[in-house]
Amino acid sequence: MVRRTLPGTGLGMAGLMDVTALRRLLAERLGPDAGRFELTPISGGQSNPTFFLDHGARRLVLRKQPDGPILKGAHAIDREYRVLEALAPTDVPVPAPVLYHADPEPLGTPFYLMERVEGRVLTDTALAELPPDQRIPTWMAVADALAAMHGIDPQAVGLGDYGRPGDYFQRQLARWDRQYRASPSEPIPEIAHLHAWLTANQPPDDGAVALCHGDFRLGNMLFHPTEPRVVAILDWELSTLGHPLADLGFCCMPWHTAPEEYGGLLGLDLVARSLPEESAFVARYMAVRPGSAPLLPFHRAFALYRFAVIFVGIADRAAAGSAADPEAAKLAPLARRFAIRGLEVSERG
Secondary structure: EEEEOOOOOOOHHHHHHOOHHHHHHHHHHOOOOOOOOOEEEOOOOOOOEEEEEEEOOOOEEEEEEOOOOOOOOOHHHHHHHHHHHHHHHOOOOOOEEEEEEEOOOOOOOOOOEEOOOEEEEEOOOOOOOOOOHHHHHHHHHHHHHHHHHHHOOHHHOOOOOOOOOOHHHHHHHHHHHHHOOOOOOOOOOOHHHHHHHHOOOOOOOOOOOOOOOOOOOOHHHHEOOOOOOEEOOOOOOOOOOEEEHHHHHOOOOOHHHOOOOOOOOOOOOOOOOOOHHHHHHHHHHEEEEEEEEOOHHHHHHHHHHHHHHHHHHHHHHHHOOOOOOOOHHOOOOHHHHHHOOOOHHHHHH
């Protein structure tokens, strides 16, 4: 079966992507497809368009840059592919890389292929679709995967130059403050107050450097079809060298936000729902990485601040009519809500 065009995906001129040239290219690179070549878009919020690709007997995933102008450094799929190549020989669960194609032709932008991993996507942090006895083990598997990733020596896997080591939070606070101040939206006092608290309470740089995912959350992982085990970490677009506690603090956000605030756990009866307390999740991570510095209110509040600024950007794009997600306007109020949650973390100490 050959699918020649994919209408409505935003790919190529007039929203069409001709895959005939792609099939020809892959026949040269991967061998003949024996008459089976099917490309299917994966729905979801990915900023980099992603597809399932059946090429003969091989089940692959194709990921490409979006069409049109992009910001410098954004949608860096070459960096994503580099991470997959670096981690493939390690114990960190990632899809096996297949090929990277830097030439914009034939898809209009560079793309890469990776092996398709069979598994479950779990986006509900309360894990309501799972049997109760699998919920805590599933969250513990997330902690294990995060700790395994942070346990990799970037230099040893060829990623020593993947980012700037040192002063990570200082640079990040400056970066997100610049982005927030560039917003044309009305100021949100809570964001400014949270930024001031973070600046005043930043812990001394301890020199910890790790490969950081940048968006390490439940929905960016594939779980084994039946077991509470992570079989692939996905969407490495925001990855860099950074402080490992930035990832851990980000992954803890569900315990500090309510269900109506982007699907958090705050306010739920965790015991009744067979879900772990945040302290148990952090303890599992620390057990795998016993030399880690402690997770502080600063790290939790920083994650909430960063997401608050991200929601400001989403609101700006929605107001300008350029948001990719038609539901983006509904996310705008979360900028203030996440900043408030960050201030609550700061007040609890």
